[in-house]
Amino acid sequence: MSLREVLLALLLTGWWALSALNQFRSGAWTARVRRHIPGVLVPSWIFFAPEPPRSDSRLVWRNEVDGRWGEWDELDFGFAPVSRRWLFNPEVIEYKAVSGLSDALLSLGSVLGRRGFLLTSSYVALLSILVSRSPARRSTGIQFAVVRTNIAPHGRRFEVAFVSEIHDAREAAHVC
Amino acid sequence: MFANPEFLATRLVFIGLIVEALEMFWLRRRFDSSGLFSRRTLGILLSGAHLQLRVISALGGGAFVAAAMGVQAVAATVVILRGTGSRAGIVAALVCLATNALVRARTKLGGSGAEQLTFMVLVTFGLVMIAGDTVAARRIGDAFLAAQVTLAYLAAGVSKAISPTWRSGRALGAILSTEGYGLPSLGVFLVAHPIVDLALSWSVIVWETAFPLAFLAPRPVLLGTLAVGVLFHTGCAIFMGLNRFPWAFCGCYPAILTSWALLHH
Numbered sequence: 046m047s048l049r050e051v052l053l054a055l056l057l058t059g060w061w062a063l064s065a066l067n068q069f070r071s072g073a074w075t076a077r078v079r080r081h082i083p084g085v086l087v088p089s090w091i092f093f094a095p096e097p098p099r100s101d102s103r104l105v106w107r108n109e110v111d112g113r114w115g116e117w118d119e120l121d122f123g124f125a126p127v128s129r130r131w132l133f134n135p136e137v138i139e140y141k142a143v144s145g146l147s148d149a150l151l152s153l154g155s156v157l158g159r160r161g162f163l164l165t166s167s168y169v170a171l172l173s174i175l176v177s178r179s180p181a182r183r184s185t186g187i188q189f190a191v192v193r194t195n196i197a198p199h200g201r202r203f204e205v206a207f208v209s210e211i212h213d214a215r216e217a218a219h220v221c
Numbered sequence: 222m223f224a225n226p227e228f229l230a231t232r233l234v235f236i237g238l239i240v241e242a243l244e245m246f247w248l249r250r251r252f253d254s255s256g257l258f259s260r261r262t263l264g265i266l267l268s269g270a271h272l273q274l275r276v277i278s279a280l281g282g283g284a285f286v287a288a289a290m291g292v293q294a295v296a297a298t299v300v301i302l303r304g305t306g307s308r309a310g311i312v313a314a315l316v317c318l319a320t321n322a323l324v325r326a327r328t329k330l331g332g333s334g335a336e337q338l339t340f341m342v343l344v345t346f347g348l349v350m351i352a353g354d355t356v357a358a359r360r361i362g363d364a365f366l367a368a369q370v371t372l373a374y375l376a377a378g379v380s381k382a383i384s385p386t387w388r389s390g391r392a393l394g395a396i397l398s399t400e401g402y403g404l405p406s407l408g409v410f411l412v413a414h415p416i417v418d419l420a421l422s423w424s425v426i427v428w429e430t431a432f433p434l435a436f437l438a439p440r441p442v443l444l445g446t447l448a449v450g451v452l453f454h455t456g457c458a459i460f461m462g463l464n465r466f467p468w469a470f471c472g473c474y475p476a477i478l479t480s481w482a483l484l485h486h
Contacts (some may be wrong), residue, residue: 053352057365068376090373095384099395130462135244151279170265175384177255196405
């Protein structure tokens with residue numbers, strides 16, 4: 046084998062070893078490595094386990110306009126019809142983006158305590174996304190919530206999993 | 222995969238890249254200033270990341286992403302038609318690497334294991350080219366991808382095997398009861414018929430955890446194992462909407478076949 050082939054083999058072996066370690070979340074060491082290597086190159090192959098998803102994380106929000114709070118609205122991109130989602134399913138990308146941020150917020154919230162979540166990137170990102178959808182000049186307040194839903198055997202179930210603080214929409218637009 | 226570019230199955234990954242290009246084109250407005258994948262949102266998520274990542278992630282709004290995906294679709298089509306053994310196919314595959322890297326950096330959210338694997342395939346191909354594009358380099362690339370896919374199945378299987386929910390046959394009914402990944406009517410059926418859920422759950426656990434053994438087995442067993450994989454990923458696409466997994470994972474099966482052949486000769 047040539048030198049380049051040997052180096053290729055060594056590099057790919059190291060990459061595989063790092064991937065294998067990351068499956069077991071070897072804590073500080075792999076976390077340090079992931080800071081320097083794009084996360085997509087250090088894969089996690091564990092999907093839907095050990096705990097499978099049992100519900101959908103839905104994002105709802107409301108605006109205060111002219112001193113009055115409006116109805117709760119949902120950030121809903123819809124779901125692809127079963128007839129085509131096996132082939133073409135852009136809606137799942139949006140769904141996973143929102144549910145990923147929501148789930149990250151919920152897991153951090155339980156660790157960081159009552160107001161610790163306010164400075165997490167998932168909280169700020171969700172607020173930023175919703176502020177950009179709010180009626181720009183007229184909105185004076187904004188609040189969002191994460192609701193978990195699933196289709197249980199006896200009908201749809203809802204659970205409010207998280208409610209944000211009330212933010213000044215104009216300040217949030219500048220900060221976010 | 223890389224070592225036998227004349228086989229049509231080696232081009233499945235690039236069909237997945239066309240699907241991705243079409244999906245990202247469909248979502249192009251989400252990359253504009255008020256969209257889900259706006260640069261503002263990405264800037265918040267990458268505030269602690271390296272400068273290079275932040276720079277790449279700041280490239281372009283919806284029009285830019287749409288153009289990049291147009292290039293990806295054309296390049297992936299060239300690879301499908303010409304294979305990665307031809308000069309045109311090689312250049313086109315490297316173009317796909319560039320466009321896929323861009324969309325990975327620019328999206329950050331909403332990714333899946335299929336996109337992880339697809340990007341790893343493209344990066345590995347790039348490294349094989351840097352190593353001189355020799356027969357040996359291509360086989361090393363194939364061996365790596367075979368090892369990654371095997372690791373993926375083994376890790377997934379072990380994580381299910383240690384889960385009381387999966388072992389007791391309550392997992393699939395739960396997943397399929399969600400709107401995002403499921404088919405609620407099928408979820409209701411599985412909850413009402415737990416023995417079916419149990420059988421399906423253990424089928425997946427056994428197949429995934431036993432996958433590495435296929436490398437030691439005779440060729441018919443290996444082919445049967447891969448056939449089950451095709452059925453598994455097709456089922457996940459149909460019943461869960463995980464549409465890119467068949468292209469990504471089954472697209473790496475030629476690498477497994479090549480690596481098995483090297484082990485047994």
